Amino acid sequence: MVKLRFLIVSYFLLISFTSLAGRVVFKGDIPDYAGHKLEFLTYSDQITFTERLLCSAIVDSTGKFDCSFETDETIYVFAHLGVYEAFIFVEPDKEYILLFPEKKDKSTADRLNPYFEPELYHLGVENSSDNELNYLLAWFNHEYTKMFEANAYLIYIKSSAFNALTEINKVDSIFKNIDNPFFNDYKTYTFAAFLHISNHQKSRSISDSYYLKNKVLYNNKAYMQLFNQVYDKFFGYFGRTENGEKIYSDIGKLKSITALKNTLGSDEILKNDTLKELVILKCLHDEFYDDKISRSAMLIVLDSLALQTKIAEHKIIAENIRKKVTRLMVGFEPPYFELLDKDSNMVSLQKYRGKYVYLGFCVSLSYACIQEFEMLRKLYERQHQNFEIVIISMDDNLAQMKNFIEKKDYPFTFLYYGNQSEVFKEFDIRAVPTYYFIDKEGKLALSPAATPGENIEYYIFNVMRKNGDI
Structure with a gap:
């Protein structure tokens, strides 16, 4: 009887939840984008700006596409379209026939520029009206x-x-x-x-x-x-007050979310508990990039907040912050990728689990990269039994990378970034070449790592010696 009651309650909870969510449908007729894969995203939160995929579609040969997703509230949706960040605000239970900008791809310089800012483009809605939100x-x-x-x-x-x-x-x-x-x-x-x-x-x-x-x-x-x-730099502002000085010991020494909340709550500005948690999350996120407080201590406080909070959005934000700030920290796994090699085989880091990997980011047309490729050739000949060398290359297309590799006959692995172009952003590549060294457990050991011309073997051997592998 108890089990039956649980099933009935669960059923009605499910019905209630699904009734709150409404389906959003995107359609369009955009011949210029034929064969292009469209990905519609939203931000999982607007502190870390972690992107979350909502739906995707391949534009067919006639230019038509459609895809759909569910949402229970009005949200901001966007798509990366070459030089544009095309956006629209969508409401539940609505269909949108979208009007796109003229197709304009990024140049090689744009793709290599870590500070490139896309042009915002508010997507048109063909089936709009005078009271439609957009x-x-x-x-x-x-x-x-x-x-x-x-x-x-x-x-x-x-x-x-x-x-x-x-x-x-x-x-x-x-x-x-x-x-x-x-x-x-x-x-x-x-x-x-x-x-x-x-x-x-x-x-x-x-x-x-x-x-x-x-x-x-x-x-x-x-x-x-x-x-x-x-609330930008609020910890710094509040820390200058008499009570506020405690926040740095609350985090750095006590590593206590409870103590931090009590200290912040002494000011009327944060008497609202929900607002207080959100401000803490923003400040923890920002402080990771200022190096004023121990990162390990901040992670403990962040994890404590995630465990204690009763607010679902705050659990998500805390998880996003943790992923964002640890993705390139030594001792943590780097961002996942699965890319094409020169023979169009999909290769991921998982393939190299149990091996050391010297991972580089380059462009085959870059003079600096070409010089280092020759150093990498010699490094590979000396050390291929100790670690793998993998280069992720940002070429215009896979054929260009393949022709370059085969012409030069490099013995180490090249991967083409094209099917996961965000990989350069996820590894925070601000210049090429850039390198990382990954241990046998798939975790970052040197982040970033020295270049081949900066005596990288010395640093790699130190890591291997510390791990008892030499």
Whole structure:
């Protein structure tokens, strides 16, 4: 009877959950993209900006495609389309016939540039209407940008003739009858950002007015953009107060999430427990890149928060932070990849488990890489019995890489990045060549590693000696 009751309850919970989620359908007719694989993504969270795949589709020979996914709320969706980050805001239970920009691929220089910023492109919706969310947001952003640009100089010189509220009211009057909740929240936090940037309200005032007593809007882009501005470097700001000095010992010495929450809670600005946790998550994420606090201590605090929190979104953010900050740390596994070799075989790091791997990132047309390939040839001849050499190459296409390798007859492994182009970003490649050394357990031992011309054998042998392998 108990088992039956459990099954009935589980069934109704499942029905309730699935009824909350609505299917979103994307369709389009884009002949320029025929044969192209489209991937529609969203951000798993807007602190780490971890990308999450929603659906994908291959554009057929006539230019048609469709794909679908489920969501229980309005979310920001985007696709990497060459030089563009094409985006759209989608609502549950809706079909969108999408209008794309003219196809424009990245140049080799763009692909190699770690600081490349895509051009934002708001996708058109063929089956739109005057009250459709994307139409409203595009219209609002146009009016807001026009107002901002008209007042930018007055804001810059802090003119007494400028009145932020008057300018906001002018734009707001155009949209006062819109009853879409997502749109109105977006508008509210965009205006709040304007008050912040124009110095009409300081960070503490913005926090009190817009965050302390309000619901957290994890998927509203305007809410989270302002959140990231208002609470930027909050540990540093709070740490200068009398009570705030404790936060560094709470993390670095005590390694206690409870102590940290108690210290932060002594200020009225973070009396809201949900907001407090979110601010802690943001600050832990940011502090990993400042090297002011022990990273191992921060990981312990982060893991404790993930275990204690009752908020599902915060567990996800904590997990994303951990993955992001440890992905290139010594002692942790590097980002996963599965790439094509010159013979079109799929090769992953898993293949090399049980072996040491000297992993490099290069471009066959780069003079610096070509020079080091010759050094790698000699290194391979001397040491191939001790470790593998694997090069991930960013060439224009697989055939170009294959022709280069066969012409030069290199004995070590080359992999083509093309089917997983984000691999360069995931390994934080800011210049080529760049190297890492991976141990037999598949964990980073040198991150980054020295180049072949920087006596890499000395460092590799130190690792192998420490592990008892020589």
